[in-house]
Amino acid sequence: MMAHARVLAVTLAVLTAPGPAAALDGSPRPAPRPDADAAAAQSPRPAPRPARQTETPLKPVQVSTANRGFQRWIDGFRGRALSQGISARTFDAAFRGVRYNADVIERDRNQAEFTKAIWDYLDSAVSDTRVRNGRDALREHGRLLEMIEARYGVDKEVVVAVWGLESAYGEYRGSTPIIGALATLAYDGRRGRFFEQQLIAALKIVQAGDTDARRMTGSWAGAMGHTQFIPTSYLAYAVDFTGDGRRDIWSDNPADALASTAAYLARFGWTKGQPWGVEVRLPPSFDHRLADRDVKRSPSQWAAMGVRDMNGRPVPDYGRASILLPAGARGAAFMVFDNFGVIERYNTADAYVIGVGHLSDRLKGGPPIRADWPRGDRALLFAERKELQERLTRAGFDTKGIDGKIGPNTIAAVRAFQRSIGMIPDGYASLEILKRLR
Numbered sequence: 001m002m003a004h005a006r007v008l009a010v011t012l013a014v015l016t017a018p019g020p021a022a023a024l025d026g027s028p029r030p031a032p033r034p035d036a037d038a039a040a041a042q043s044p045r046p047a048p049r050p051a052r053q054t055e056t057p058l059k060p061v062q063v064s065t066a067n068r069g070f071q072r073w074i075d076g077f078r079g080r081a082l083s084q085g086i087s088a089r090t091f092d093a094a095f096r097g098v099r100y101n102a103d104v105i106e107r108d109r110n111q112a113e114f115t116k117a118i119w120d121y122l123d124s125a126v127s128d129t130r131v132r133n134g135r136d137a138l139r140e141h142g143r144l145l146e147m148i149e150a151r152y153g154v155d156k157e158v159v160v161a162v163w164g165l166e167s168a169y170g171e172y173r174g175s176t177p178i179i180g181a182l183a184t185l186a187y188d189g190r191r192g193r194f195f196e197q198q199l200i201a202a203l204k205i206v207q208a209g210d211t212d213a214r215r216m217t218g219s220w221a222g223a224m225g226h227t228q229f230i231p232t233s234y235l236a237y238a239v240d241f242t243g244d245g246r247r248d249i250w251s252d253n254p255a256d257a258l259a260s261t262a263a264y265l266a267r268f269g270w271t272k273g274q275p276w277g278v279e280v281r282l283p284p285s286f287d288h289r290l291a292d293r294d295v296k297r298s299p300s301q302w303a304a305m306g307v308r309d310m311n312g313r314p315v316p317d318y319g320r321a322s323i324l325l326p327a328g329a330r331g332a333a334f335m336v337f338d339n340f341g342v343i344e345r346y347n348t349a350d351a352y353v354i355g356v357g358h359l360s361d362r363l364k365g366g367p368p369i370r371a372d373w374p375r376g377d378r379a380l381l382f383a384e385r386k387e388l389q390e391r392l393t394r395a396g397f398d399t400k401g402i403d404g405k406i407g408p409n410t411i412a413a414v415r416a417f418q419r420s421i422g423m424i425p426d427g428y429a430s431l432e433i434l435k436r437l438r
Helices: 064-083 088-095 102-113 118-125 128-140 142-152 156-167 178-188 192-208 231-237 255-267 299-304 338-344 350-363 382-394 408-420 431-437
Strands: 277-281 322-324 333-336
Touching (some): 064 178, 064 192, 088 178, 088 192, 102 178, 118 350, 128 142, 128 156, 128 350, 142 156, 156 255, 192 231, 231 255, 338 350, 382 408, 382 431, 408 431
């Protein structure tokens, strides 16, 4: 994913391509997806949906015809599930009492409208309360976390930071029955094949005895446990760290969930001792076209161009790095390393990765981000992002599609437009750019 210079108003995670469980190469990952139920205020996402204080897992069906169609779909799905190794006993027990959940569909269809600027996201993701609670968690689970770090080579603070953002350190794991939510989404959602795949995986988890269908709860989009794994990622990467024969990410004991997160990050190449990124100052003469995830230099090469850390020193040589400007030239700048991309496998939104990385730094005793943000700006709404793409394309700066997603093609078009009018070409898709195009 290359998305370096934008307000990270990424719409709710489960909505962006290639989907909640697939990294760009198609491999599964725990979840770019929404908050666990009531955690919207406590466990932020790059673009949260409206907070709901409670969730009724088996709420009354709002459309009777949908329920009849849903039951017919279940009847057909049963054969497909059995053909993939699910026993009739497992299936029938798991689907006992399952009903169409209209609330799940409402959330899935409305999520693209909700946006959040990166500075607002980070204010919550790395709030004083979250930092304080994270340090408490490090102390409380210190021995466990040391063992996990020793086994998997992933910094314990990074594991705890993921835990903090995903479920507020286990406080908000989600209460939606996963089988019913995934069945509803597979039947009536925007990506039926994907959610059917997740549903088959969930049934395999139940059949293996790691948990039962009634205890398998999580977010409305299928993410589960302390660190919100989706079912396919659970099957591929979850571990039994306690040795009790079950990979229990739902337990009040977070051991298996935290170890599974570390195992996942290790599997995708975590480099011990390498930071995710370092906040830097750019020289006045910096060519902002170089702020691109595809442009990699050694820290010494960046230093030769005048890029320094916030204390004016060259960044140590941790490996090749890119310059990231998540809010354009008027916001903070980061030199990001390979570990940034590893966290990105968990959730592709830059805001999320920075949130995890910066929270982990704070848990280690590091300072807050020192640069200012363009707080006078706001994130573009979904309709405004589409309008931006339409206007850029009409003006001769083709975004290669009108989908409301600020990806590499839109960033390149914004850069080209900025150059054409003498602005700093940072690729930042701001309200100011939209107003100029109008």
